[in-house]
Amino acid sequence: MKRIVLLRHGQSTWNKENRFTGWTDVDLTQEGVAEAVRAGELLRDEGFTFGKAYTSYLKRAVKTLDCVLDKLDEAWIPVEKSWRLNEKHYGMLQGLNKSETAEKYGEEQVHVWRRSYDVAPDPLPEDDPRNPRFDVRYACVPDAELPRTESLEQTIARILPYWHCVVFPSLMRYDSLLVVAHGNSLRGVIKHLKGIPDDRIAALNLPTAVPYVFEFDDALRLVRDYYLGDPEEIRRRAEAVARQGSAR
Numbered sequence: 369m370k371r372i373v374l375l376r377h378g379q380s381t382w383n384k385e386n387r388f389t390g391w392t393d394v395d396l397t398q399e400g401v402a403e404a405v406r407a408g409e410l411l412r413d414e415g416f417t418f419g420k421a422y423t424s425y426l427k428r429a430v431k432t433l434d435c436v437l438d439k440l441d442e443a444w445i446p447v448e449k450s451w452r453l454n455e456k457h458y459g460m461l462q463g464l465n466k467s468e469t470a471e472k473y474g475e476e477q478v479h480v481w482r483r484s485y486d487v488a489p490d491p492l493p494e495d496d497p498r499n500p501r502f503d504v505r506y507a508c509v510p511d512a513e514l515p516r517t518e519s520l521e522q523t524i525a526r527i528l529p530y531w532h533c534v535v536f537p538s539l540m541r542y543d544s545l546l547v548v549a550h551g552n553s554l555r556g557v558i559k560h561l562k563g564i565p566d567d568r569i570a571a572l573n574l575p576t577a578v579p580y581v582f583e584f585d586d587a588l589r590l591v592r593d594y595y596l597g598d599p600e601e602i603r604r605r606a607e608a609v610a611r612q613g614s615a616r
C-alpha cells in the first residue's frame with residue numbers, strides 16, 4: 369500500500385486576521401506552529417514515516433513541514449519545493465479582510481471569489497509591487513506562467529503538470545509522501561485525486577494542519593481517503609473556514 373498525506377499549513381498571521389492571503393508570504397502564528405507540531409505528533413503516534421516531502425515556496429507551508437518532520441525525526445528526508453504548490457493567487461483581494469469584503473460586495477460575491485471553480489478575482493496590475501514578476505524567487509518561471517490572479521481552475525492547471533510529472537510518479541520509488549501546501553492548492557489536488565465534479569468542489573473546506581491521508585493500491589489506484597484526528601472537531605473547524613467569508 370502506498371500513501372500520500374496532504375497537509376494544509378498551520379494558522380498564519382493573515383488567517384488570524386481573516387485576510388485574503390494567496391501568494392503573500394506571511395508567517396505562521398504561535399498557534400500555527402503549535403498546530404503544526406500537533407500534526408507531526410499525530411502522524412508520529414499513528415506510525416507514519418515518509419520517503420519524500422513536497423511543499424510550496426511560501427514560508428507558512430515550509431515552516432509547517434519543518435515542524436512536522438522534526439516531530440517525526442525525519443528532518444533528513446529529501447524535500448522539494450515548487451512554486452506550483454503555492455496557494456491560489458487571490459489577485460486584488462490579497463490583503464483585504466474577508467468579512468469587510470463581504471460587507472462591501474456581499475457574502476454571495478465573496479463566496480464566488482473564494483469557492484467557485486472558474487471565477488478569478490480582479491488581477492494585480494502589471495506595475496503592482498506584489499506582482500510575482502518582481503519577486504526574485506520566481507525569476508526562473510516564464511512570465512507567461514506567473515499568475516496575477518487565479519480561479520481554482522487556473523490553480524489546478526498550474527499544479528497538475530508538477531503533480532503528474534514529479535509528485536505522483538515518486539510514489540513508485542517511495543511508499544509514503546508528504547505534501548504540505550495551502551487551502552486552495554490542496555482543494556485542487558483533492559478534486560483531481562477524488563474526481564470531484566466542478567460544481568461540487570465549493571463545499572470542500574480544509575482546516576489548517578489536519579493530515580488528510582490518501583491510500584493507493586500497487587497499481588496506484590486510490591482506495592481510501594480519511595482525515596487523521598477527531599471527526600467532530602475537524603467538521604467544526606472546516607465549518608469555521610467556510611464562515612470566514614461571512615459579513616460581521
Ligand SMILES: O=C(O)[C@H](O)COP(=O)(O)O
Nearest residue numbers: 387388389390455482551
Ligand atoms: O489565501 C488565503 O486567504 C487562504 O489560504 C485560503 O483562503 P480561503 O479559505 O478564503 O480560500
